[in-house]
Amino acid sequence: MRRLPIYLVLDVSESMAGDPLAELGHTMESIVDSLRQDPHALESVHLSVIAFAGKAQLIVPMVELMTFYPPRLPLGGGTALGAALDELMTRIEVDVKKTTADQRGDWEPIVYLLTDGRPTDNTDHAIARWQRHFASRAHLIAVTLGPAADLALLKRLTDDVVAMESASAEALGRFAKWVTASVAAQSQAIDIAEGTSSRLSIAKAEEAGINLIKQSDVSSWAPMDERVAVFTGRCHRTSRPYLLKYASVAVPGTFSTGDWDHFYGLEGCYPLEESYFEWSSIVPLHAALSTSQIEGVPPCPHCGARTTLAKCSCGKLMCCNGPGVQQCPWCDQSVEFVAESHGAGFDMTRGLG
Incomplete structure (x- = not known):
């Protein structure tokens, strides 16, 4: 069975302290519990978690859905998005099996990057590297939690940027339902249409109460430095x-x-x-x-x-x-x-x- 790798890249900076960090943990649990009810996802989905604050680190290696256990999320000072992208690219190189003459590789990885603030490190090199070597190999969806994220920068990273008003239980609950439905649909599609390579669609995000960010929206979503x-x-x-x-x-x-x-x-x-x-x-x-x-x-x-x-x-x-x-x-x-x-x-x- 070909695997469908899913990466959760999570902002655990100081601004997430308290309820937002706890709700982020509950969201992971909800996504995993729901996907385990889907036989197609259960067979193909594999999960990995990368956390980033002032530093970035892999906290859950790529494992099959049934054996995934949501980790306790750390907390730190800073938002090292550049380091998080570098760690993500390293893990994709290591984790994702490529198609060879002897084996069929994994499906295209799906990455959910959740952040509530602006980077505190230099992201230019990491974004350029992603666009040059990984954008065509993985589907990255950037998710902003509140109004302080740097939308212009995220739009440089990926066309697929969605916004939630906060990291509240209600907002993250909507996100969990959308992710579950999207991943389950994708796992079913690749199971039925073996050999196709269509990407996960984010078109239904707005039906779940999640805003799709267009390039024309960026100027009106300026981050608030003093939040x-x-x-x-x-x-x-x-x-x-x-x-x-x-x-x-x-x-x-x-x-x-x-x-x-x-x-x-x-x-x-x-x-x-x-x-x-x-x-x-x-x-x-x-x-x-x-x-x-x-x-x-x-x-x-x-x-x-x-x-x-x-x-x-x-x-x-x-x-x-x-x-x-x-x-x-x-x-x-x-x-x-x-x-x-x-x-x-x-x-x-x-x-x-």
Whole structure:
């Protein structure tokens, strides 16, 4: 039986922290569970998963549908799309069997690339390599999750770009149903019409509530640079890391220009694993945001300390229970905290998002 390889290339950057990342995991489970109900897909579909944040890595090698187990998705700082494309092309070279005189090769791979932001690495070489050597060998569908993705760049990569308003459970649920129906139809078509090489059709995406992006749409879908602000800190008691995520909010009086003011409301504070730093870009971001531009200070998710926005002289954030001397979990030096004056603020280094 000739295989139908499916690659899921997933953005696991900081802006996906919280519910979006959890829903992405549920989406994988839903797609796999549904495809397993289709006998044609069960025989031909093989799946692989590549994740990318500040770095890109294969997290599930190519396996048959029945033995696929949805992985726990990592989280990191940065959106290394160029690295993700390089990893994808490497895996296609390794995984996909070519037709030879002795064997029939695999069907054309289908790639679903899901991202919610703009790349933080250089993608020019990877896109040129894809167009030169892989665009005719694999069908790549780029899926944007929310308004911040760089549609112009994705259109350079593939003609097939679709957009969802967010990474919400409802939106990803529609995406899962569409992918399941499309892949099942493709696996049935190649089973019946052995020897044909027609590509998966994305024409029915709009029927599923997913927007097809045309080249003429690109200029009107400009990414919003300041959609989220993320910060990383450590618990002063356990040294375990956490991620603060703030979402841009509109401020009355700015609507006349159509711009967003740089003001953010708390979306959540999430405990992190140390693997977060392994998945994050080593390129520093010298962008800062003042505490006077944010609303909401959550307690520490590890020890319950009342603030997660205490700053050591080393420049890193930590949790704190109030004024007094504490040891910084980043640099181990003793630091004395005092009560913040009303209206005062300090700058915090932002993550790559």
